[in-house]
Amino acid sequence: MEAPSPSVPDEKDPCREHLLERRQQLTDSLSASPYDLILYLERAVVHSDLAYPDLAAGDAYRALLLADEVRDESFEYHEQALEALKGYSTTPCPVVLDHGSLTEGISDGTAGEDVMEGLEGVGPCQLLARLGSVRAYQILSLSLLLCGSLKSALRFCERGLNTAPNNRELIEIKGYIEQVGRRRLRKESDAPIDINSLPDRGVVRREVYPWNTHEPDRFSAESLAHLNKQLSTMAPKCEVRVSKLPVLLDDESNTDGHDVIPTCNQLGLFAKEDIAPGETVLEEYSLLTANNRHKESTCDACGTALPPLDQHSKAVSCPECYDTIFCDDFCFTKAQEQYHPAVCDTDVDSIAKDPDNKDIDQSLYLLLLARLLAMSTHQEMHPLDVPSIKFIWGDFVPSELKKIERSLNAEPPPEWTRPFTYSIRWIYTFIPRSASTDIWVFNTCYAKFRGTASARKSYQDGRRDGRPDVAAVHPFWCLANHDCDPNVSWEWGGKMKLWARDKRVVGGREGGVKKGEEILNHYCDVELPVKERREWARGSLGGWCMCSRCREEAAGEEGREVMGVDGVVAEKN
Incomplete structure (x- = not known):
């Protein structure tokens, strides 16, 4: 039954209109620079302010992936992600550098060991990638908590604490997640939490x-x-x-x-x-x-059971990825026309x-x-x-x-x-x-x-x-x-x-x-x-x-x- 609620026009909210404009500016910038983790973090904050925690989590996760790309030369997009950060080495980076819980003590050399560990003598891009990953963990864990996905929220929060064990905001967010989790599981206020018992299905x-x-x-x-x-x-x-x-x-x-x-x-x-x-x-x-x-005997195109795969079979295998089978020439042709070349011989099975x-x-x-x-x-x-x-x-x-x-x-x-x-x-x-x-x-x-x-x-x-x-x-x-x-x-x-x-x-x-x-x-x-x-x-x-x-x-x-x-x-x- 296709039956949405009657359309109600949005009330004009100057703050919200400003956030939507800022979101569009960041989206346009990402179209030109899709490997810029700082832009993703900035847009994550805007999505959070617009009350879209799921979208904030999505942007934060992409920033996290790009931070990994910067830090590891063997990764496929290392050069692109590194190049995107070079512009921030001489210009301010508000979403990271203005976040006090990440940058306390950096300017005077008294930053916590958990933030600076392994970064002695590295360039500003590596430092930004480390700080950016911690900021991404903060946004991810809080956003997923607000969606009700408690298991994922706690998992990302703990990963962030593995990177920065003394980070005040991550410690606070972990406490929030555990308290909500105890309430959902009807446990005592000081009862230990098993991450696998937490619900992970939320709503958005x-x-x-x-x-x-x-x-x-x-x-x-x-x-x-x-x-x-x-x-x-x-x-x-x-x-x-x-x-x-x-x-x-x-x-x-x-x-x-x-x-x-x-x-x-x-x-x-x-x-x-x-x-x-x-x-x-x-x-x-x-x-x-x-x-x-996995490896089910159904047509990759239409989803029906394949005919017997004998010498008289009408089934057709893709000549480039032999594990992909279609029930007949019609389905094979339609698949080639509409989708299969995009995933042919790729690791998605x-x-x-x-x-x-x-x-x-x-x-x-x-x-x-x-x-x-x-x-x-x-x-x-x-x-x-x-x-x-x-x-x-x-x-x-x-x-x-x-x-x-x-x-x-x-x-x-x-x-x-x-x-x-x-x-x-x-x-x-x-x-x-x-x-x-x-x-x-x-x-x-x-x-x-x-x-x-x-x-x-x-x-x-x-x-x-x-x-x-x-x-x-x-x-x-x-x-x-x-x-x-x-x-x-x-x-x-x-x-x-x-x-x-x-x-x-x-x-x-x-x-x-x-x-x-x-x-x-x-x-x-x-x-x-x-x-x-x-x-x-x-x-x-x-x-x-x-x-x-x-x-x-x-x-x-x-x-x-x-x-x-x-x-x-x-x-x-």
């Missing part, structure tokens, strides 16, 4: 960022004409139109049972003519796929593969992002302009500033609904450093993936083992909005297929779709109880499902919760 803002210029006017006549031209080959009896949908609300909004609820406009699929029960509604092919099994059960969904989202970046690199376009996601809406909330308190009791505010972990940082190792691969781009892609990507369980050892290991994004399939009383069902096997249901879920009504009716899809298991369906929607779409079925069933459960067994009103807990 899900929104159209103020600087995002890649979102099209999805309701314009030009956009609708473009989409319908493409749709005509996949779903000849359907068209894309504007649909009025209920707004997804949080769990504190008591609107169940009310006749009037907020609505918003979104795109949807509508029948141009009657569609009979069981009739195919849509067939869609996509290359935006992911497989988290093991990223996010064979994850633990708790990390399965994250691995699939990460791999979808990796495929999207390969498509954007090969097609020489910004990731958000790739047709596979360009017109998908990510259920964003308005972009007005949501302030957060930097205190021990701070929690991510309820308006932050996009799940977040810092595993995304590993992609930085395998992609070029450019403005199109900033974390805000990744966050926007993730928001589009969540709730629209479909997942499937592949066979393992001749049987299904219950783990979703293949995922894909089908941009037209997900234009059919979610409803817990759908009129279509779907199956993905090489192509995504939608067909009209024989019977509706509610009341067992006759299936099929009448001319003019909206195609109502289902993104979750509609056999689940309403509470579980709504919990799924909250995590994937950003709010509770507000379809008629959910509201009616929730209202019924509310009544049963209030009434006692004998019909006597009981006090709710």
Whole structure:
């Protein structure tokens, strides 16, 4: 269900406007000098002041990588990173040199041994790289704490303390993390903390960022004409139109049972003519796929099981990287056209593969992002302009500033609904450093993936083992909005297929779709109880499902919760 909250214009805040201008200046500078760790640190501070701790963490991590490049001559980008720092040897570097906890005593030679160790006689660039890495650890650990990713926050904080054991700010941040961790784990105030027991999944803002210029006017006549031209080959009896949908609300909004609820406009699929029960509604092919099994026997392009690999097989191996196999010439050709040359014969095969059960969904989202970046690199376009996601809406909330308190009791505010972990940082190792691969781009892609990507369980050892290991994004399939009383069902096997249901879920009504009716899809298991369906929607779409079925069933459960067994009103807990 593509249903964001109604758009609320930002209030003009002179301070915020200044920060946004400064952010743009730094971004422009990074486009010209992408190996400058100081620029990344400066932008991290601006992102932090704008209440985007996840973006601050992303910039700080890049600065940390570049500091390593400066210090090690054997690293690939050593010369570029070193050259970028030379300009600061004679000019002030406020983000580092004005930070007292890093630079105490440097000017008079009394700096702590932990900061200066191993730097005797080295040039100013090496000193800046050491100071920059400590500053990056400070920003990283505090930012991840504010996102709720406590395990990563503590891990980076401890790495920073290994570099600078007496650094006051890192010691203080570690105390913050441990205190929040004890509260989350319900431990005594002085109980020791096991880093592996800390939660690492936080939440961040899900929104159209103020600087995002890649979102099209999805309701314009030009956009609708473009989409319908493409749709005509996949779903000849359907068209894309504007649909009025209920707004997804949080769990504190008591609107169940009310006749009037907020609505918003979104795109949807509508029948141009009657569609009979069981009739195919849509067939869609996509290359935006992911497989988290290492060396799994699936097509690299479409994600389906490979045919038997014998002498008569239709399967095709890439001539440059033989481990990459496609189910037939069609998939091989499409892959060569859209993404594969960007990753051909590169060391990316093991990223996010064979994850633990708790990390399965994250691995699939990460791999979808990796495929999207390969498509954007090969097609020489910004990731958000790739047709596979360009017109998908990510259920964003308005972009007005949501302030957060930097205190021990701070929690991510309820308006932050996009799940977040810092595993995304590993992609930085395998992609070029450019403005199109900033974390805000990744966050926007993730928001589009969540709730629209479909997942499937592949066979393992001749049987299904219950783990979703293949995922894909089908941009037209997900234009059919979610409803817990759908009129279509779907199956993905090489192509995504939608067909009209024989019977509706509610009341067992006759299936099929009448001319003019909206195609109502289902993104979750509609056999689940309403509470579980709504919990799924909250995590994937950003709010509770507000379809008629959910509201009616929730209202019924509310009544049963209030009434006692004998019909006597009981006090709710």
